[in-house]
Amino acid sequence: MKEPFVRIIRRRSDTFRHKVLVRFIAIVLALIVNAFFIYFVTGLNPVDVYVVMFRGTFGNVMRFSWAIRDMVTLLGIGIALAPAFKMRFWNIGAEGQVLMGGLATALIMVYCGNSLPTPVLFLVMIVASVAAGGIWGFIPAFFKSKWRTNETLFTLMMNYVAISIVSALTNYMRGQASSLGKLNMGTQAGWLPKFLGQSYNINILIIGILTVLIYLYLKYSKQGYEIAVIGESENTALYAGINVTRVRIRTMIISGAICGLVGFLIVSGRDQTISTNTAGGNGFTAIIVAWLAKFNTFYMALISFLLIFLTKGAAEIASAYALNDFAADIITAVILFFILGSEFFINYKLIFRGKGGDR
Amino acid sequence: MGNAIELRNVTKTFGTIIANDDVTLTIREGEILSLLGENGSGKTTLMNMLSGIYFPDSGSIFVKGEQVEIRSPKDAYDLKIGMVHQHFKLIDVFTATENIALGTDKNSQGRFSLRSVKAKAREICERYGFDLNLDQKVYEMSVSQKQTLEIVKVLYRGADYLILDEPTAVLTPQEVEKLFAVIRNMKADGKSVVIITHKLKEVLEISDRVAIMRKGRFIGSVLTAEATEGSLTEMMVGEKVELNIARSTPSDVIKRIEVRNLSVINHEGLRVLTDINFDINGGEILGIAGISGNGQKELLESIAGLQRTISGTSIKYYPGENGEKELQLVGMNPRDIRNAGIHLAFVPEDRLGMGLVRSMGMDENMMLKTYDEGSSIITNRKLPREMAEQIKESLGVVTPSITTPVAQLSGGNVQKVLVGREISSDPTVIMTAYAVRGLDINTSYTIYRLLNEQKERGTAVVYVGEELDVLLELCDRILVLCGGRVSGIVDAREVTKEELGLLMTKYGGKEEG
Numbered sequence: 040m041k042e043p044f045v046r047i048i049r050r051r052s053d054t055f056r057h058k059v060l061v062r063f064i065a066i067v068l069a070l071i072v073n074a075f076f077i078y079f080v081t082g083l084n085p086v087d088v089y090v091v092m093f094r095g096t097f098g099n100v101m102r103f104s105w106a107i108r109d110m111v112t113l114l115g116i117g118i119a120l121a122p123a124f125k126m127r128f129w130n131i132g133a134e135g136q137v138l139m140g141g142l143a144t145a146l147i148m149v150y151c152g153n154s155l156p157t158p159v160l161f162l163v164m165i166v167a168s169v170a171a172g173g174i175w176g177f178i179p180a181f182f183k184s185k186w187r188t189n190e191t192l193f194t195l196m197m198n199y200v201a202i203s204i205v206s207a208l209t210n211y212m213r214g215q216a217s218s219l220g221k222l223n224m225g226t227q228a229g230w231l232p233k234f235l236g237q238s239y240n241i242n243i244l245i246i247g248i249l250t251v252l253i254y255l256y257l258k259y260s261k262q263g264y265e266i267a268v269i270g271e272s273e274n275t276a277l278y279a280g281i282n283v284t285r286v287r288i289r290t291m292i293i294s295g296a297i298c299g300l301v302g303f304l305i306v307s308g309r310d311q312t313i314s315t316n317t318a319g320g321n322g323f324t325a326i327i328v329a330w331l332a333k334f335n336t337f338y339m340a341l342i343s344f345l346l347i348f349l350t351k352g353a354a355e356i357a358s359a360y361a362l363n364d365f366a367a368d369i370i371t372a373v374i375l376f377f378i379l380g381s382e383f384f385i386n387y388k389l390i391f392r393g394k395g396g397d398r
Numbered sequence: 399m400g401n402a403i404e405l406r407n408v409t410k411t412f413g414t415i416i417a418n419d420d421v422t423l424t425i426r427e428g429e430i431l432s433l434l435g436e437n438g439s440g441k442t443t444l445m446n447m448l449s450g451i452y453f454p455d456s457g458s459i460f461v462k463g464e465q466v467e468i469r470s471p472k473d474a475y476d477l478k479i480g481m482v483h484q485h486f487k488l489i490d491v492f493t494a495t496e497n498i499a500l501g502t503d504k505n506s507q508g509r510f511s512l513r514s515v516k517a518k519a520r521e522i523c524e525r526y527g528f529d530l531n532l533d534q535k536v537y538e539m540s541v542s543q544k545q546t547l548e549i550v551k552v553l554y555r556g557a558d559y560l561i562l563d564e565p566t567a568v569l570t571p572q573e574v575e576k577l578f579a580v581i582r583n584m585k586a587d588g589k590s591v592v593i594i595t596h597k598l599k600e601v602l603e604i605s606d607r608v609a610i611m612r613k614g615r616f617i618g619s620v621l622t623a624e625a626t627e628g629s630l631t632e633m634m635v636g637e638k639v640e641l642n643i644a645r646s647t648p649s650d651v652i653k654r655i656e657v658r659n660l661s662v663i664n665h666e667g668l669r670v671l672t673d674i675n676f677d678i679n680g681g682e683i684l685g686i687a688g689i690s691g692n693g694q695k696e697l698l699e700s701i702a703g704l705q706r707t708i709s710g711t712s713i714k715y716y717p718g719e720n721g722e723k724e725l726q727l728v729g730m731n732p733r734d735i736r737n738a739g740i741h742l743a744f745v746p747e748d749r750l751g752m753g754l755v756r757s758m759g760m761d762e763n764m765m766l767k768t769y770d771e772g773s774s775i776i777t778n779r780k781l782p783r784e785m786a787e788q789i790k791e792s793l794g795v796v797t798p799s800i801t802t803p804v805a806q807l808s809g810g811n812v813q814k815v816l817v818g819r820e821i822s823s824d825p826t827v828i829m830t831a832y833a834v835r836g837l838d839i840n841t842s843y844t845i846y847r848l849l850n851e852q853k854e855r856g857t858a859v860v861y862v863g864e865e866l867d868v869l870l871e872l873c874d875r876i877l878v879l880c881g882g883r884v885s886g887i888v889d890a891r892e893v894t895k896e897e898l899g900l901l902m903t904k905y906g907g908k909e910e911g
Contacts, residue, residue, distance in 0.1 A: 043453060043469070048413065259776050264762075264769050267755070274752040277704055278744070279766045280733025 046390045058385055065381035069374040076373065081366060088356055092370070095355030096348045106347050108239045111246040112305060114343040116318075116325035118246070118253045119297035121334040122290050124326075125257060127270040128180070132194030134322025135201030136175040136295040138315070140168035140302025142205050144229070145222060145313035148306070149212055152228035160229055165303055172299015173292045175201065180291035184284040198322070202315050209313060221311045231308035238311075242304040249297065254336040266290055298322070331379075349374060401463070402427045402559055402590050403448065403479070408457030410443055417443040419614045420457070425559065425592060430585050432601040432622070433594045434634055435611035441594045442484070444611070445561045449481035450474040480557030482548040484564045490537040494530060495519060498551045515554075522553050526583045529576070542573040549580070560584065561592045566600055570689040578604050596634075596838075598627045610634055631839075643846045643871040646854060648682040653716050654827055654858040655701065656724075661708040662696045662882075670696045671882045678827060683849060683859040685873030685890060687866065688902055693882040694862045695747060698829050702744045703731045715740055715827075736767065743825035745817055747832050747862075750805055753816045759801035760786035760815050767823065789818035793844065810841035821848060828852055829860040834868070846872055866895050878902055 074085035081088075096106040116133050123130035144164045151160060179193040213219045223229055231238040257263040265286045269276045276283050306313055324346065332338035353367035403425040410418040418440045425431055435441045446452045448459065450471040459466055461477045468474050474481070488497050499515040516532050523530050530546050539547065545565060552560055562581075566574045581591050581604060595601060601608055602622060609619040610633040617633050660674035671693045678684055686694055699705035701713055713727040717739075725738055735742055746752040754763050764782035772778065786800040793814040797807050804812055813833065820828060830849070834842040849872070853859050863869045869876055873890040878901040886901040 046453070050413075259779075261770055261775055261777050264765070264777050267758070268766065271755045271757055272751050274748065275755055275766070278702075278732060278746065278752045279769075280703075280731055280736060282731075282733075 044392050047387050048390055050386060050388055061381050061384050062378065065377040065384075066374070069377035072377070073370050073373050076369060081360070081362060083360060088360070088370070091359045092352035092356050095351035095353070098355070102351070104237065106344075106351055107243055108237075108309065109350075110340075110343045110347040111243050112301065112309070112319075113321050113325055113328060113347065114340055115242075115246040115249065115301040115304065116298060116321050117328035117332070117339040117343060118249055118336050119294050119301060120325055120329040121253060121336060121339070122257060122263075122266055123176075123294040124329050125270050125334045126266045126287065126290050128183075128287060128291060128294075129191040130176070130179075130194050130291065130294055131191060131323070131326060132175065132179065132197045132295075133298050133325055134318045134320070135194075135198035136172040136298030137302040137305070137318040137322055138198075138201040138205050139175045140172040140299025141306040141313050141317045142201075142208060142302070143167040143171035143299070144303045144306040145212075146208070148222045148229035152223045153226060157228070161307075164229060164307060165300070168299045168303035168306075169296045170299070172302060173296035176291040176293075176295020176298070177288060180288045184287055205313060205315050205317070209315075219312050219314065222306075222313075223311075227311075229307055230311050231304075238308045239304075242308040245304060246301075249300075250336045250340060253297075257334065257336075262286070262289070345378070400427050401425070402461070404460040404463075405444070405448070406458045406460065408444070408447060408454045408459070410440075410447060410452060410454050416614050418447075418454075421611075421614075421616045423609055423616055423619075425590055426607075428585060428588050428590060429606045430581060430591045430593065430604055431619075432605035432608045433592055433611065434596065434598075434601055434608050434630060439611040439634075440614040441611050442563055445481060445563065445592065445594060448474065448479050448559075449561060450479075451481075475555045475557065478556055478558040479561070480552030480555055480559070481561040482545065482552055482563060482565065486544050486548055488536045488544060488547065491535060493535050494532045494539075494547050494550075497536060497547060498532075498554050502555065519550055519554055522550055526553070526580050526587070528580060542569055542576075545569070545577070546580075553584075558588070559590045559592070561594070563594045564596075565593060566595065566597060574600070598630055601625075601630065602627065634839075643843070643868070644850060645872065645874075646850065648679075648853070648874050650856060651679045651681045652718075652856075654678050654680045655727075656712070656714045656716070657701070658712040658714075660697070660700055660711045660713065662693075662700060662705055663708060664696065669882060671700070674884055676877055676884065676887060678858045678860055680826065680856045680858040681853060682874040683853050683861055683872060685869040685876040686860065686862040686879060687869050687876050687898055688879035692879045692902075694879060695831065696882075697879070698744065698746070698831055698860065698862060701727065701829065702742065703727065703735050718826075732767075733770075741823055741825040741827070743820035743823055743828040745813075745820050745828070745830040745833055747835075749809075749812050749816050754804050754812065756805035757803050759799070759803060760790065760795070760797065761800045763804055763815060764789075764819055766819070785819070785822060789815065789822065793818050810837045813837055813841065813845070817845060817848060821852065825852070825857055827858045827860070829862075831862045832864060833861065835864065842868075866898055869898070870895065 070089065077083050077085040077088050095102065097103055116137060119136070120130055120133055144167065147160070147164045147167055151163065155163065175197055179188070179190050179197060182188040182193060183190045209219050231241045234240040234244070257266065265276070265281050268279060268281060269283055269286055273283055302317065305317055310317060328339050328342050328346065331342050349371040353364070353371045356362060356370065357364050357367040401424050405421060405423045408418055408421045409416070421440070421444055423444070433441045433445065443452060447454050448468065450468045450473050453469060459468060461479070466477055468477065468479070489500065492500070495512055495516045498519050499510070499512055502515070519532055522528070523532075528546050528550055530543065530550060534543070536544060536547070549560070549562070565577060569577060581593075584591055593600075593605065602625065605622050607619055607621055608625055608630060610617040610630065612634060620629070655678040657674055657676050657678070660671055661669065662671040664670045674697065686697065688694055696705050700707050700711070707728055711728050714724045715727055716724045725740065727735060730738065750756045755766065761779070761783045764785045765777060769777050783800065789795060790797065790800060795807070795811050795814045795818070797811060804815055807815070817830070817833065828849070833845050833849070837845070846868075849859050849861060861869070861873055863872075870890055870893070876888050876890045876893065876898065877884060878886045878888070878898060880902055888897070888901070
């Protein structure tokens with residue numbers, strides 16, 4: 040019988056070396072394809088463009104520091120989503136959960152900032168933001184357990200509720216001013232203290248710790264085991280005597296609470312203000328981060344870094360060559376395309392005609 | 399009779415697994431051919447290469463003497479080959495007619511017309527004696543009706559060569575008779591039918607010729623008239639297997655569980671169990687017979703704490719001789735039952751969807767029911783690992799490693815993992831639902847042996863089964879369910895197969911449809 044030109048076969052095992060090699064080849068190919076685009080469409084020298092792109096993140100210490108700052112924001116939300124996704128609970132409401140945490144922080148900064156002693160103030164801000172995010176996670180889980188509502192739609196819509204609340208309250212807080220501006224500019228009450236020169240270095244530290252903790256939680260704790268079983272099959276969970284409703288609600292509170300904490304870190308450690316853009320779409324990008332990493336928080340760190348590197352690089356290219364944003368976006372899109380596409384070659388292999396002996 | 403289809407030196411591999419190794423098989427015009435083999439012997443894979451699901455790595459296929467390439471189900475249909483798969487491929491919300499029409503081309507006038515599809519389908523039904531309501535939606539159909547629809551669908555597409563994958567696995571004895579009648583009609587009409595099966599009785603009853611596969615290889619073919627159950631079994635398993643199940647006389651029989659007035663209403667509001675009364679005793683095997691879907695699942699799940707029962711139900715557990723007070727199980731969930739100190743083992747019907755976690759290895763599956771023991775917030779990994787190694791060793795589980803996801807193991811090995819875990823919990827009661835379904839003979843006997851060992855050490859064993867011969871040889875008592883009621887509890891040593899068959903169709907003691 041005539042062999043088909045190419046067949047697709049699932050790889051039975053994939054070594055670490057293979058994975059690294061496939062991804063490396065993917066990046067090289069992406070750079071080659073991009074080189075054609077850059078040369079023929081923009082007329083620029085591709086190597087120069089790549090250097091500029093690289094400078095977006097690695098240009099100087101400050102830039103690198105900002106990249107890490109943005110990366111941990113994304114990573115923090117990804118970490119928050121991991122338990123929910125591992126339970127196959129489609130929490131796409133991280134944006135809203137972050138906003139609610141940030142809003143709680145901002146309200147306390149404004150209304151208690153000058154009356155509470157600093158340690159108490161921080162404690163209250165943390166508790167309030169964790170609670171606010173936790174409540175935003177609890178509501179959809181509760182409704183799903185009680186009335187079998189669809190959590191995808193529910194969590195999505197909760198984002199818009201949060202955005203509206205933030206919008207209303209920021210308007211209220213700014214009063215006659217044209218914008219809210221930095222909160223407590225004079226006293227800096229409720230601003231995370233500088234650590235190694237920057238407030239947001241505390242964000243980096245806390246999210247670094249969380250990355251390890253959530254990894255351990257999911258992998259080794261009893262609660263993590265329950266989450267994994269429910270994610271695989273609710274029937275198996277019931278058979279094992281796991282209280283599915285309780286675990287579902289508990290996990291969503293944890294997921295929302297971490298989002299709320301990230302909201303606190305953004306407001307207190309990074310922006311020192313609140314707006315509807317505080318989460319900045321990271322709540323959605325983090326979904327990609329969590330799934331690509333298959334809920335492994337360390338992989339999440341790598342993927343967050345890659346995404347931020349591309350974003351920063353694109354912005355740098357656009358400004359350095361006065362290109363419009365779309366050209367820069369195409370360059371990053373090609374790189375992403377090849378990296379995501381390489382997943383296929385990690386899981387499958389192609390066998391071409393006449394090479395069938397190689398089983 | 400000429401050769402309709404020939405497979406020559408066909409090989410198919412999946413990764414390192416050789417599913418079919420150099421198979422040469424002939425299907426003749428107008429014959430009923432049984433393709434016989436144990437589970438995992440490569441029967442379905444081989445036929446999937448005829449129906450266009452798989453493509454062979456090497457070898458060739460001839461239809462009516464001409465070499466062909468079958469790249470898709472459409473190619474197969476063009477060659478008049480159609481296959482009915484074990485898992486039906488139907489759209490639930492469509493009617494029978496709409497399912498038949500799906501994927502077919504326009505009619506002779508170049509238009510798509512459901513009416514003409516229906517007319518042609520009706521003609522097929524009448525010609526071969528199919529009992530099918532063409533306007534019924536699939537989700538309203540019984541398994542047997544769905545299968546009928548699948549066969550009509552294949553015939554509608556003009557198939558002259560039909561392949562049926564384990565067609566009787568899901569049918570009642572009466573439905574099997576009906577199916578066989580239809581198959582004979584199709585043969586009379588000149589069609590060739592291939593039946594993939596591992597049920598010897600049916601092979602002998604229906605087929606003209608038997609082709610036997612073993613471990614991916616073609617062993618040989620014999621005329622059914624010249625074959626016996628013994629000779630076929632020998633070809634199938636390669637060695638003579640002791641077909642007797644060792645059954646000891648029960649000793650020290652004590653009451654373990656007392657079920658009284660058990661009634662269950664399911665999610666759809668249908669009454670699936672009505673007023674069930676029986677005892678489960680330590681030291682004996684209680685068989686539960688019945689056509690599948692007559693309340694067996696709900697019965698076991700009620701005892702296991704997974705099914706809500708109607709008020710008035712009583713399920714009492716008797717802890718033992720020490721005069722301890724009996725415990726009411728109604729209202730307890732599996733964890734409550736465990737925490738009450740009751741070692742209740744349960745091998746559910748849905749092994750990977752309920753008894754095990756697909757993506758986890760043997761090790762993590764071992765702790766499914768014990769992970770919450772102890773006060774630490776961290777799971778204990780060492781014990782499950784040791785347990786997994788021990789079960790792998792003692793039951794001969796074939797797996798690359800104890801961390802390999804159990805979903806990647808073969809059906810028999812999955813069941814060994816599940817049964818192994820349940821038995822190692824040192825149970826006083828073990829309930830099994832279709833414990834040998836889909837397993838090869840050797841694994842089935844391993845399961846029978848394990849259950850007998852449990853019985854001998856005083857465990858109360860409940861065995862829900864579908865093969866009457868096994869129930870008669872393995873069990874001490876047999877409870878027969880029909881329409882959600884107990885239609886009889888009989889002594890397995892006294893009762894005959896015919897009597898059991900009668901009880902299985904005797905609704906609530908009265909003869910009903």
